[in-house]
Amino acid sequence: MFSQLRLAAFDMDGTLLNGESQMTDATWEACRLLQASGCKLVLSTGRTYKSAQQPINGFSFDGYVCSNGATVLDADGNLVQSSSLQPEMIQQAVHTLRKQPFYYEFHDTESTRWMVQEDRERIELLIRDDISVEGISLRRFAFYKWTRVVPLAEMMQRIASGESKIVKMFVWHPVPEELVPVRDELERWGDVSDITSSGKHNLEVIPKGVSKWEGLTYFCRKWGLGPEQVMMFGDAENDREALSHAGYPVVMENAVPTIKELARFIAPHHDRDGVAEFIRKQILAGG
Structure with a gap:
């Protein structure tokens, strides 16, 4: 089912993080296993880069789409793309x-x-x-x-x-x-x-024109990937474009109804390690 998957992107609040805005040990380990399988992992968040670093316990993502795509940073935190308001x-x-x-x-x-x-x-x-x-x-x-x-x-x-x-x-x-x-x-x-x-x-x-998906296309170009090889986890309006374009749109159980309409897959609630459970049971264990 996920044979084409090469890049997994994660919204943070309401998705990767629990209700206490923490990346739990279970989520950390599931992401590590997914990354070890050869899949690239990218944070795709409305947070600034510095704010995004606080709750992830030193996890080394392969890239960062921050401020809803207005800044894009490589794995080492180097700013590679940005768009400014007038x-x-x-x-x-x-x-x-x-x-x-x-x-x-x-x-x-x-x-x-x-x-x-x-x-x-x-x-x-x-x-x-x-x-x-x-x-x-x-x-x-x-x-x-x-x-x-x-x-x-x-x-x-x-x-x-x-x-x-x-x-x-x-x-x-x-x-x-x-x-x-x-x-x-x-x-x-x-x-x-x-x-x-x-x-x-x-x-x-x-x-204008900035979105999480627009930011993710930087990494698609960098790694030679198409939209059909991208999985996006999200729950809110600022995830709409990325969920609409990704080949594997995964929406959280706690998402608003208008965003759930975009789902190809539903992950369990973010407060119940939903991302970790989806990775373990659906991706790594083959569904």
Whole structure:
């Protein structure tokens, strides 16, 4: 059934990682066995490269598609491909986001997560509960330790000059309905950017035409592979293009219904080592 499989790509949150945003020992070992069988393994995530490294316990993937495809890195972490948002679009989007409190960050090609200093107080009230995004407490870690905070004027100057090349804008709110009008406004720049999501509480703004699949095609070219030789594991809207193009689309049991429609195979729930079980029972044991 999987005789053509040569590359397996994994979304992280809600897929490879459990509910505690950890790569369990069972998943680690299953991935090791799959890689030892000759299959290339690539992370395909909305996270930055640095954030993607935190929960994988030193596992050596063969490549990384990060920020939903806006950055692509080889096994050694060397950046080999990137796409940036237009400075003018970002500057106008910031004015939209500052109209009311939203948690938002800018991610650049160096995996730096930027925040605007003037908005810290408002955002702090928004995240007074211990909310976790990508397994990182917004309040205790992302807000205070993981992000680089600069004045608005400096942020705009860095973007305008190209000193910071922004590959993704991440927007979060505890009430999903509050994101609807924001998405409508951000879609005004649909000619230069795309909007996707890794969950109902966030929006992820990336350069036009960028996707996890577009990032994975770098590795297909590098290793001489066709789409029919690629397996993609995913669960959310930002996995749509990769699941639609991969010859073996594997959707998690916990995925949203619209993404499950893309499945050729269903893997068990991510909180029950679903990826590990699928690899062991369906791929390595021949189904």
